Amino acid sequence: xxxxxxxxxxxxxxxxxxxxxxxxxxxxxxxxxxxxxxxxxxxxxxxxxxxxxxxxxxxxxxxxxxxxxxxxxxxxxxxxxxxxxxxxxxxxxxxxxxxxxxxxxxxxxxxxxxxxxxxxxxxxxxxxxxxxxxxxxxxxxxxxxxxxxxxxxxxxxxxxxxxxxxxxxxxxxxxxxxxxxxxxxxxxxxxxxxxxxxxxxxxxxxxxxxxxxxxxxxxxxxxxxxxxxxxxxxxxxxxxxxxxxxxxxxxxxxxxxxxxxxxxxxxxxxxxxxxxxxxxxxxxxxxxxxxxxxxxx
Amino acid sequence: xxxxxxxxxxxxxxxxxxxxxxxxxxxxxxxxxxxxxxxxxxxxxxxxxxxxxxxxxxxxxxxxxxxxxxxxxxxxxxxxxxxxxxxxxxxxxxxxxxxxxxxxxxxxxxxxxxxxxxxxxxxxxxxxxxxxxxxxxxxxxxxxxxxxxxxxxxxxxxxxxxxxxxxxxxxxxxxxxxxxxxxxxxxxxxxxxxxxxxxxxxxxxxxxxxxxxxxxxxxxxxxxxxxxxxxxxxxxxxxxxxxxxxxxxxxxxxxxxxxxxxxxxxxxxxxxxxxxxxxxxxxxxxxxxxxxxxxxx
Numbered sequence: 101x102x103x104x105x106x107x108x109x110x111x112x113x114x115x116x117x118x119x120x121x122x123x124x125x126x127x128x129x130x131x132x133x134x135x136x137x138x139x140x141x142x143x144x145x146x147x148x149x150x151x152x153x154x155x156x157x158x159x160x161x162x163x164x165x166x167x168x169x170x171x172x173x174x175x176x177x178x179x180x181x182x183x184x185x186x187x188x189x190x191x192x193x194x195x196x197x198x199x200x201x202x203x204x205x206x207x208x209x210x211x212x213x214x215x216x217x218x219x220x221x222x223x224x225x226x227x228x229x230x231x232x233x234x235x236x237x238x239x240x241x242x243x244x245x246x247x248x249x250x251x252x253x254x255x256x257x258x259x260x261x262x263x264x265x266x267x268x269x270x271x272x273x274x275x276x277x278x279x280x281x282x283x284x285x286x287x288x289x290x291x292x293x294x295x296x297x298x299x300x301x302x303x304x305x306x307x308x309x310x311x312x313x314x315x316x317x318x319x320x321x322x323x324x325x326x327x328x329x330x331x332x333x334x335x336x337x338x339x340x341x342x343x344x345x346x347x348x349x350x351x352x353x354x355x356x357x358x359x360x361x362x363x364x365x366x367x368x369x370x371x372x373x374x375x376x377x378x379x380x381x382x383x384x385x386x387x388x389x390x391x392x393x394x395x396x397x
Numbered sequence: 398x399x400x401x402x403x404x405x406x407x408x409x410x411x412x413x414x415x416x417x418x419x420x421x422x423x424x425x426x427x428x429x430x431x432x433x434x435x436x437x438x439x440x441x442x443x444x445x446x447x448x449x450x451x452x453x454x455x456x457x458x459x460x461x462x463x464x465x466x467x468x469x470x471x472x473x474x475x476x477x478x479x480x481x482x483x484x485x486x487x488x489x490x491x492x493x494x495x496x497x498x499x500x501x502x503x504x505x506x507x508x509x510x511x512x513x514x515x516x517x518x519x520x521x522x523x524x525x526x527x528x529x530x531x532x533x534x535x536x537x538x539x540x541x542x543x544x545x546x547x548x549x550x551x552x553x554x555x556x557x558x559x560x561x562x563x564x565x566x567x568x569x570x571x572x573x574x575x576x577x578x579x580x581x582x583x584x585x586x587x588x589x590x591x592x593x594x595x596x597x598x599x600x601x602x603x604x605x606x607x608x609x610x611x612x613x614x615x616x617x618x619x620x621x622x623x624x625x626x627x628x629x630x631x632x633x634x635x636x637x638x639x640x641x642x643x644x645x646x647x648x649x650x651x652x653x654x655x656x657x658x659x660x661x662x663x664x665x666x667x668x669x670x671x672x673x674x675x676x677x678x679x680x681x682x683x684x685x686x687x688x689x690x691x692x693x694x
Contacts, residue, residue: 111475113438119468137468138435141410161501163471167464171416171434174460178408192501199499202492204458205536239502 101126101248101299101397103322105363105389106142107134110328110342111164114367117391118142119164122303122324122363123153124246127227132156133244133303139168140175146392150176155223157230158189159305160241161196170200177209184211188222188232190240217242226275228298233316235307238341243305243316248298251275259291299397302357306364308338309347317355321397324389325351327362330369331378345375349382363389398423398545398596398694400619402660402686403439404431407625407639408461411664414688415439416461419600419621419660420450421543424524429453430541430600436465437472443689447473452520454527455486456602457538458493467497474506481508485529487537488513514539525595530613532604535638540602540613545595548572556588596694599654603661605635606644614652618694621686622648624659627666628675642672646679660686 102125109117119136123146130152132139143150150172159165169187176185187196194216201208215222219242223230227249232242254274256266263281264270273279279286299321304313306326317323328342337344343351345362352360360383362375369375372388379386399422406414416433420443427449429436440447447469455463466484473482484493491513498505512519516539520527524546529539551571553563560578561567570576576583596618601610603623614620625639634641640648642659649657657680659672666672669685676683 112472113441115442118438137465138438141415141435144410145412163467163501163503166501167468167471168434170460171464174464175409195499199496202496203500204460204463204489206460 101301103301103324103361103395103397104146104148105361105391105393105395106139106146107136108363108365108389108391108393109164110326110364110366111162112367113138117365117367119168120159120364121168123148124301126246126248127225129154131246134159134165134305135168135172136164137167137171140172142391143172151179151181153185154183155186155188157232157242157244157303158187158193159243159303160190160237160239161192162239162306165305166196169196170203170206173200173208173212174206177207181210184213186213186215188215188217190217190234190242192216192240231316233312235304235313235316236310236341237306237308241305241307243303243307243313245300245302245316245320247300250296250298251292252296253293255291255293259286262286262290264291301397304343304348306342308341309343309351313351314354317351317357320355320357322359322361322395323352323355323357324361324363326364327375327379327388328364328366330374345379345386345388346382349379349386352379352383352386358385360386361389361395362386365389398598400598400621400658400692400694401443401445402658402688402690402692403436403443404433405660405662405686405688405690406433406461407623407661407663408459409664410435414662414664416465417456417661418465420445421598423543423545424522426451428543431456431462431602432465432469433461434464434468437469439688440469448476448478450482451480452483452485454529454539454541455484455490456540456600457487457534457536458489459536459603462602463493466493467500467503470497470505470509471503474504478507481510483510483512485512485514485519487531487539489537490514528613530609532601532610532613533607533638534603534605538602538604540600540604540610542597542599542613542617544597547593547595548589549593550590552588552590556583559583559587561588598694601640601645603639605638606640606648610648611651614648614654617652617654619656619658619692620649620652620654621658621660623661624672624676624685625661625663627671642676642683642685643679646676646683649676649680649683655682657683658686658692659683662686 107118325348403418404415622645
């Protein structure tokens, strides 16, 4: 699994920070979280083909999180895409496709499926579960979690002992299917180790610190939390429904996550080290994201 | 006068080329020609405040020329803009404001005046005349010209000879007003030199080579012409209603312009020197634009 931070600024971009967008390379695909203006160019610079993206998750419908969508969709069209693109997001998202298609001359030759979400489980595959929860911004904001389903270890020797032949039968049992060996039925439980926890990645979108986020981020491997402001600007953060670095760190601590990545940094701050210091005082394993930062899990 | 090339790619951006946009610093303001995705960030990098832009001229309504507008407008709003923004463009532009304002949560606190243009003179001030002409793209495309009105030289010694006192009276006469000196009426013609030609800047937008452009660009100081393709891809250029570098150079030659700047370069070409060479063979004073290229006139 690999997280690539395509844009880490807040409302206004700077020389070194583009608008919000994060790519997750995992499970043989690339998922995108938010898509601020200029994201297609950031993808090109990060050498990620837009054709590998089938799912875009939008936290909320503020421009700095969505204005890269029309250009991304056009780029996909130029490349001859035929596969559908799924766009997930909060209440109000259902008209997005219609609005984009009215924006100048716009031809979309592939299906765009818009999914208006409510809290809870969004998707489940053999490999992952994706969930969302409503958090506290001045417009409807969804935070997302991606939970990797990790299979228990396969106990090879035990399987051989039970008469299972190495090869495809090992796979069947590992995938959770029973197997007939002679007259005996071997159940997966007989040849599998303990339940294992996969990685859990949580992305806040834009939000004030809130209890819902603590619950939602519990035991996450990585919490990517917005940190628009420094502690000295806490009043501004509160008024604008954003978080400070310290507040994000408190969430990380209370949720007992492994790693905190701060993002959505206001371009008013030139000294980013201060944000990191403030977070580390509360939660040690804190880092400030930068554009094209690559985090391998 | 200063031309700043903010974006010089065609449909798809690359590491070094953003989508189409050109800023003209002149007459105490900044005019913008086209506004592709990511233009607000290019402006920040070029250290041009969006607050200085009062007029945006759009050549046509393809995404790579307009998708930076919503973000630019939002940025202006964040900075507390109250002055109106004028957006000029071809047929179909009148709904632009309505479409942008539906795109997510969008609050615009300043007036946006949309001007749907027909060919001819658009604006005239004491300092300049702006005109447009329809050229040949697969959608309605307008090419623009900015003509600088240059005052004749003021003949100081002649004015003193005629009894005019140095100071504000010089300015009045230079501005074309008559002046009473004692019993005599001094007319501006008595103290002004020959008529002078100001700079003429022409920007093509997206177009095939066409006669209308030759007429329109006649004697221009600078012709900024699209050159999406190399000569070897002339068939593609024709099919897509674009120009090759050689075709752009022929226009420059026939219009007898002083300088040709090629822009809107397809990102398929890594060797830009070839485009320049092809143009120079036809018209010597040719140059290929690059992002943040600054041309002082």
